[in-house]
Amino acid sequence: MPTDAQEACFEAGIKFGTLYHQFAGTPVSPASSHSLETAMAEAIENQPHCAAVSVDILDEVLEETLAGQSADYTELTGRFMEVEMRIEYDGVTVHTRMEMDGDYPLMKLVSVDE
Amino acid sequence: MPTDAQEACFEAGIKFGTLYHQFAGTPVSPASSHSLETAMAEAIENQPHCAAVSVDILDEVLEETLAGQSADYTELTGRFMEVEMRIEYDGVTVHTRMEMDGDYPLMKLVSVDE
């Protein structure tokens, strides 16, 4: 039988995969980034065991990208955001974080506290 | 050569397909519906020729659905929203609307004005 801590980590992973793949590809610009941050966080907080989500869309990285291309918006992808989540599952608290690790948007377990 | 009005209608269709398939499946509840409405509208307004978007998530339909199921959220799909858009393309204005037509979320051209 999986332990409560393993279940909590599984739930944490589900939320991260959901957040990323539901919203990757969304048209985004500095003008629309704040409403998207809020909607992403509130959407994922609906899921079971998801106690808190914060999404930070990196406007300065967006602006650098827009400065080097023809269109004035782009598609949301991992290098434009940092995400933190707290999962609560049967007394276990899991903190997770996504940030760029070189060129890869790495989702990682920060801590698991029973 | 396609006419400007045909181009405008093509652009209008792109926006509708984008809006629906980017956001369908998003976890949603009455508590998160307003931030999602705003984010959807602002995301699509980034796209070229998209002058205005309004998204109305139907909280009463959401609540009916939640009352009949075990989870306290659901996935966004066509029967939970009404959408209107105005596209401006080289002097042509297109109004479009999505609403349920029986059991099908019908995206339709309301008017094309040159």
Add this chain to the structure above:
Amino acid sequence: MPTDAQEACFEAGIKFGTLYHQFAGTPVSPASSHSLETAMAEAIENQPHCAAVSVDILDEVLEETLAGQSADYTELTGRFMEVEMRIEYDGVTVHTRMEMDGDYPLMKLVSVDE
């Protein structure tokens, strides 16, 4: 520090959230279900630590749904599929499964073997 087993469970969750929210909403019918099953499995197997994925789209459930509606296709959602995955992470093997639990598509940890 999270354990290898906890990391493996986190990775397993990521794959499930990805699979579900990348493909939920895809237009599907019995005629297209097999190509979608294959594409979903192969797409997720690209992700790190994902050793095997099988996706079974339930044609009989699709057909029941189509029989009761006007359109001859629908949107992919949890009740139309069963999914199994095997994750391998630093010597830990995790088996996961998604199937309907009443009206909810439940993603669950089946086993965690170190």
Add this chain to the structure above:
Amino acid sequence: MPTDAQEACFEAGIKFGTLYHQFAGTPVSPASSHSLETAMAEAIENQPHCAAVSVDILDEVLEETLAGQSADYTELTGRFMEVEMRIEYDGVTVHTRMEMDGDYPLMKLVSVDE
């Protein structure tokens, strides 16, 4: 009232927005690109008035991208694919195409024949 040709162009746009935003973000590599091409085409062909879809995922562009990064897969986006569609609506045939226009994945009306 919109003309049949305008309706046909609107339908063509819907299919393009759907294809792009349903599948953008999918994990993809040369090993999985062929199943994804087939699934994308067959999924969109389910939609009304969609007579034919071809999707060409550009393995050579994928391989260039993979050669310059740490992970051995990437996320599907416009620069990795070329798409053609034929829409048939009440006697009107519309051909559409998506290909890169500089750095922007341009969806365009190729022809509208009544």
